[in-house]
Amino acid sequence: MHYDRCIDFRAIYAWEVRGIDHKTFWGPLPDDVRGRFHLYNAPVAENDCPASPQGRFTERGSFLRLLKSTITVDDYVVVKVDIEGGPELKIVESIAHIPELSELVDEMYFEYHFNFSDVPNHPWDSKPKQYGGKTVDTAINLMLRLRQAEIRLLMHPVPEWWTCHSATATVSTGRVSVVGLVELIEEGDRLRDDVDFMTRLRQGRLKRLREELRRHNVTAAVIFDPINVRYAVDFRSMIPFYLRNPTQYLVVPTNESAKCLLFAGSFGSDALLEAFNGSLEFHPAIGATMASAGPRENEKIDDWVNQMDEILSPLAETSPFGKRIAVERFQERATRGLRDRGFDLIDAQIPIEYARSLKTEEEIVAIRHGIKVVEEGVHRLRDALSQPEANVTENEVWSILHSTVIACDGEYAETRLMNSGPKTNPWMQESGTRRINIGETVQLDTDVVGPFGYYVDFSRTFTAGYGLPGFQATEKQKKHYKLAMEMVKHNMELLIPGASFEHVTFNAWPIPEEFQAHKYHVQTHGTGMSGEYPWIFHPSDWASYGYDGIVKEGMTLSVEAFIGSDQGGEGVKFEQHGVITKDGFQLLSTNVPPEPYLLEESPQLCSA
Secondary structure, eight states: OTGGGTOOOSOEEEEOOSOOOHHHHHTTSOHHHHTTEEEEOSOOOOOOTTTGGGTOOOSSSOHHHHHHHHOOTTSOOEEEEOOSSSSHHHHHHHHHHOHHHHTTOOEEEEOOOOOOTTSTTOGGGGOTTTTTTOOHHHHHHHHHHHHHTTOEEEOOOOOGGGGGTSTTOTTSOSSTTOOOHHHHHHHHHHHHHOHHHHHHHHHHHHHHHHHHHHHTTOSEEEEOOHHHHHHHHOOOSOHHHHHHOOOOEEEEESSTTSOEEEESOSTTOHHHHHHHTTSEEEEOOOOOSHHHHGGGHHHHHHHHHHHHHHHHHHHHHTOTTTTEEEEOSOOHHHHHHHHHTTOEEEETHHHHHHHHTSOOHHHHHHHHHHHHHHHHHHHHHHHHHHSOOTTOBHHHHHHHHHHHHHHTTOOEESOOOEEEGGGGSSSOOOOOSOBOOTTOEEEEEOOEEOGGGOEEOOEEEEETTTTSTTOOOOHHHHHHHHHHHHHHHHHHHTOOTTOBHHHHHHTSOOOOHHHHTTOOSOSEEEESSSEEEEEEOOGGGHHHHOOOOBOOTTOEEEEEEEEOOTTOSOOEEEEEEEEEETTEEEEOOOSSOOOHHHHSOGGGTTOO
């Protein structure tokens, strides 16, 4: 197989404990192979746990010692291991755990025997004692760590039932589908160039918005928020600028036969007009803010009111909802002017948030692509923390995620929530010029508005220097990390279609008293083109902030956890991004799996 792929090995090492008939063994080997073949008809000798995974090898007969002393990083190394009750699992665990070894191995074949206790009547389940508590979870965890070490690992296909076996859904073990920036850029371009896909994406969102406008009995919506403008008509132009300068706006009539009217500059409009095939018109905007109008602000606001009256009144005459209009936040004088013209105004954010909360199939495709981009950025950031440069700052590391997002046609990070060491607790301390020290916790919340304008929101926690020889996370770091994982896993399992927000709230993972004061302000929130409806609160906050609603299929949600003691010390932030399907919460942020060095039990590195 390897020879067919132009890989010609300079040396082959093999061990076999059973007696060998050397004539039978060596006879069939070609002469050019015999000279490179090293056969040890003796058992491999490795130290017991946890010595081997800590790099303490026996003096004689150690495969791991030979690997380290014989191989260089320039070699292409394939390792095949049969798990037959000897030191084989110690070898695999050591390669997964020690960067000095894992960087030498390129490809690995091995069996991992475990109990199928989750699958009734499976033949492997008849030998539970033989496999010593090994399960699907321990198998997947080991695969995860090997693939995080960037070893090509051949594994039998995972049974379909595993994809919904547990809420953590970490079947995507490590960087299984590693892709570079070029591949991610090309994938995004293919989606953007797919006219049918983009048409369905745009029309599906506009349809959702109009359905909600009708449900709220309004004739039209007047929208200023550029994120909502993009949701409605996919107009992408200087979004952060327009968030603070409301000089661009959109009128969306509820009547599907009426055109949407976008008031903005004409730049970049021809392609969008063509995409909407006559159902969208551009008009010059009236700048009615202090910055754009100066001392003429009141005059320009009155001009804007006249403009809206001329557009909305004819729509009201043919609408069953009359002059009831949904308007986003704007100057008080403007809304008062519309009311003086007889318009009944409601907050447009209400129907818009309900519309955005349920995603179409095309939106999920776009979100999946955005998550892949952000995951790649987080992996690059994580790699920089493996053996971090001396005096590297939080901002330098944080910028790695930003550069990846921008390179792949994303927008921006909405926050700067990456911090280290003492800044990790309490949460919400932003990235700065602080230098990161070896052994410190580093945590981040992506909060990225990525490709196609979709918000990617998951959180991860790492330990600086995790890839250094002899590295060990502290027991407190592991304890807090496992609590955060437990909290997210528990709360994800509550998110099934039809569950009420109240039910999710009061059945949430019970946060220990030590961590109550510093808990994240919500346990779950919506994600779409930004953080959005719904917000599901903790039981302790229900009376003050909670509201009820229903978890629905098509919602995309992020499930939060922050574990930080009120007595101080480092914290842990963990969060997962997923979509509600008919079966419950389906994890989308799968390709930055939990950190194995923060999950492992120190005294028993290779016991499972």
